[in-house]
Amino acid sequence: MNSDRRQQLADLQEKLSYAFRNPELLSTALTHRSYVNENPQSGVTDNERLEFLGDAVLGLCVSDLLMKKHADFDEGALSKIRSALVNEKPLAALALQLGLGNCLLLGRGEDHSGGRVKESLLANALEAVIAAIYLDSSFSKAKTLIKRLMKPLMEDEAITAQSMDYKTALQELCQKKYKAQPLYTLLAESGPDHEKIFEVEVVIGEDVRQIGRGKSKKEAQKQAAQKAWESLHRENGI
Numbered sequence: 001m002n003s004d005r006r007q008q009l010a011d012l013q014e015k016l017s018y019a020f021r022n023p024e025l026l027s028t029a030l031t032h033r034s035y036v037n038e039n040p041q042s043g044v045t046d047n048e049r050l051e052f053l054g055d056a057v058l059g060l061c062v063s064d065l066l067m068k069k070h071a072d073f074d075e076g077a078l079s080k081i082r083s084a085l086v087n088e089k090p091l092a093a094l095a096l097q098l099g100l101g102n103c104l105l106l107g108r109g110e111d112h113s114g115g116r117v118k119e120s121l122l123a124n125a126l127e128a129v130i131a132a133i134y135l136d137s138s139f140s141k142a143k144t145l146i147k148r149l150m151k152p153l154m155e156d157e158a159i160t161a162q163s164m165d166y167k168t169a170l171q172e173l174c175q176k177k178y179k180a181q182p183l184y185t186l187l188a189e190s191g192p193d194h195e196k197i198f199e200v201e202v203v204i205g206e207d208v209r210q211i212g213r214g215k216s217k218k219e220a221q222k223q224a225a226q227k228a229w230e231s232l233h234r235e236n237g238i
Contacts, residue, residue: 001024001027005027006023009026011099012026012098012099012100012103013026016129016133017145017148018133018145020132020133021136021137022136025050025132025135025136027044027105028045028046028128028132029125029129029131029132030047030103030105031045031047031104032047032104032106032107032115032121032125033047033048034106034110034115035106035107038107039107047125047128048124050127050128050129050131050132051127051128053135054126054127054128054129054130054131054132057130057134057139057142057146058086058146059082061142061143061146061147062085062086062146063082065150066078066081066085066154069154073169074169074172076168077164077165077169081159085153085154090153091122091123092119092122092126094126094149095122095123095125098126100122101116101117101121102116103125104116104125106121130146133145166225167182167221167225169225170182170202170228170229170232173229173232174204177232178205180204180205182202182203182228183202183203183204184200184201185200186198186199186200186217186220187199187211197214197215198213198214198216198217198219199212199213199220200212200214200220200224202221202224202225202227204228204232208232210224210227210231211224211227212224212225212227
C-alpha cells in the first residue's frame, strides 16, 4: 500500500470515527472486482465477501434498533421500514457523505463509466466497510457506526409513513387498547367528478376522532388512520 493510499484511508477512518488495527481490511472493503480483474499481479482481494457479511451485520443492527424504537410495531411494519432503510439508494447516499466513492479502487473501465457515483457500488462498499469494522474489532463497534449513520434516516417520519399500513396498524392497536374496531364515516365529498375530494372521519371509542381528506375514500381513510395512530402515540405515550 503506497503512502497516498494510506493517507486516503487515514482520512476515511477519521470520518468513520474508527481506527483500524488492520488497515488492509478497510482497503479490501473498498476494492471493486474490476480493479482485481485488471490488476491480477497486485495480489489484492475484492470486497464481495465483505459485502456479503456486511449486509447481514447491517440487517441485524437495523432490526434491533427498529424493535427498540418501535416497540408496538408488528413484524410486517418493521420489515417494511427496514427495507426502506437498508436499500441501495439510502446506503449509497450515506457512502457519498463519507466519501467512499473517492476511496474505491476501480478498474479503468468502471472508473470512466462513473463507478465512483454508481449507487450499487457505493452501497456495496458501505456494507463491506461495516463488515471490515466488525472483523477488525467487534459487533458492538460495527453497531455504533451503523447507529450513528442511520440515526437521521430512522428519525425521518416520511420513511416510516411510506412504509406503514396505518389502517392495519390502527386496527391492531385499537384491538389491544380498546378491544374495539375503528369506525370510518364518509362526511363529505366535493368538487367535480374528475377532481373529487373525500372527507372521512375515524372514531375510536369516545376519545379519538380524526378527519382525513383525499382524492379517494381509501386515501382519506388512510390519512385519518395515520392522524389517529399518531395522536394515540403522542398523547397517550403508547
